[in-house]
Amino acid sequence: MLTIKFIRNVIKTIPRTFSTTLIRKTEEEFAEKYIEDVLESDNEYNEVVDNILHLKDIHSCLIIQPYVKWGPRKLTITPEEQLEEAVSLIQTLPSWKVVDTMKIPLESLANKSLFKTGNMEKLSNIIVSNPEISAVFINASNLKRVTSDILQENFRIPILDRYKIVMQILKMHATSKYAKLQVALAELHFVRRKSQNDFFHTHDPEVLKLMFQNREQKIKKAIQELRNQRMLLRSNRRKLDYPVIAVVGYTNAGKTCLIKALTGEKSLQPKNQLFATLDVTVHAGILPSGLEVLYVDTVGFLSDIPTNLIECFIATFEDAILADVILHVEDVSSSCFEYKRNHVLTTLKDLAKKSGNKDIMNKIMSVANKSDLVDVNIPNSLPISAKLGTGLEELRFKLEETVLQATARNVMTIKVPSGGNEMRWLYKNSTVVTEIPDENNLQITKAKVIITDTNLSKFKHYFLKNKRL
Incomplete structure (x- = not known):
């Protein structure tokens, strides 16, 4: 081996x-x-x-999670899960801290003041009586100006939204x-x-x-x-004809950690925080056969973000759209696993429509990361732990199988003259896995190669013509 x-x-x-x-x-x-x-x-x-x-200063926040109790506008993600993500967002900011959290049930999020009189008075009293609170974070996508003004008038401190x-x-x-x-x-x-x-x-x-x-x-x-x-x-x-594997997933799912485990690139420093990766980066890795591939680390997805903010970062997903394989990394230990999965897949579908690339969804291969933390079985998703390295060998073989099929590559053995132009051409235009002398003729080398259909046709034209492989 x-x-x-x-x-x-x-x-x-x-x-x-x-x-x-x-x-x-x-x-x-x-x-x-x-x-x-x-x-x-x-x-x-x-x-x-x-x-x-109002973000020039460091804040100690009261986080308020408003949510709709019932009806068509009720989200599948629970208020507790939303609040957990809101806390993670604040903790991502250096020196910021969470003073307290509250969940407020509402009939609708469309109310001009957001909260009715009773809740408004209750919240005002809490904020006034706690001098440690320097800002209120309403975990909603984008508060209307009138709503923000009313809340600030009542609470007398900066109002922050998602x-x-x-x-x-x-x-x-x-x-x-x-x-x-x-x-x-x-x-x-x-x-x-x-x-x-x-x-x-x-x-x-x-x-x-x-x-x-x-x-x-x-x-x-x-x-x-x-x-x-x-x-x-x-x-x-x-x-250069390198296969490209785009690694996508909800923010903090472990994308960078997985790429580091697959490539061994020491410069990668995964962080346990939201939006740890903002820039698209490319990293070289090797599959079991010796085929070199490029892993593209992309910006993490996050739900409940205004459309114009998503539009500003569409370009960062272009590498994913054009990749040969899309590796969807999912945090299987997350309490809102299904919600995050649906959000990523829905966003990818939207990107497919906008780009006119209808094949995106057929390129997706899913892995259930952080499987060491929970005992669950996710259908059609390979369980792995990027941190511990479990399941990665099987993942490499599965990636290779998928990449070979997606890029129309062939794994085959070609007999060529030892030390001839054929061997040099193969090294330049294919991945040479092994080369061993032919046991029956030492003037011949048996080269095991990974080669595309296009380059195989070129090889036949240049060197074999009427010969057989």
Whole structure:
């Protein structure tokens, strides 16, 4: 049986070796000329952002989870599960803390003040009597301006919603220039829509409008340039003919941890927090046969996010859309496993419609990660533990089987003259697994290769012609 060390040594001889580090560096250098101009210090704009988001300071939060008790608007995820995720969001922000949590049942989330008089008074008394509470986090997607104003008037402290908190987390985790631009655009959409309260009566509306327009034009231009560059880099990867496996899943499902376990890449540092990965990164790995593949680590999915925020990050999922295989990593230990699964699959379906790629759903292969924490059996999902390494060997073989089928690759043995041009061509245009002398003729080498249908046809045309393999 071939060892990983031997396989790596073989791959080193292949001239088409791919450098993910080089591609990331190229993208960053390309972005550098845009980032300073687009995201330069703008005191007036920053003042607008600070007064809308109220996130300049570190907060100790009271988290309120409103939920609909019954009817068609009642969610399948429980209030307890929603509240658990809200706590995780706050804990993702450095030095922020949760003072207390509350669940408030409502008949509807459409009420202008959100809460009726009784609940409003009860909450006001709780907040006033606890000086430790510096902000209230209403775990709802995006509060209307009038609702936020009413709540702030009653509670007398900043009101945060899910959009504001997620935006702050995204800003914190955006490390590449591309991600920073995406976050800046998402923030701008939010700030523009929220900029009609009393604070801005002292500002010239036309000046604000012009400031927003100029910033948006710069950001969109820079993003489009970077997307064009990414398309070029992606095209180069396709020319190298490496199979691509996109790793997707709900945030904190263990995607990065699994990629590190499959590739052995020491630079990857998985974190037990929401949105630990914001930038799309590419990592080389080897399947059991010696076939080298690229794992694409994508942004984690999160439910109850406003549409325009999702739209700003559509580009980060393009690699998943175009991948040969989509590996859906699921946290089987999560109390809202089914809800998260449905959210990821529904989002992927929406992406498929928008991209016109109807084959996305046929590319998906699911793994039940963190299976060491619970004793459950998920149909059509391979149980694994990326942290402990259990189930990974079976996963590698299953991935190989899926990749070979998806990319029209063949595993076969070809007899070629020893030391001839045929062998050199095979090393350049296929994955050579083994090469051993023919027991009946030492002038002939039996090469076990993994080769695409297209390259196999080329090989026959160049070298075999009327000969048989």
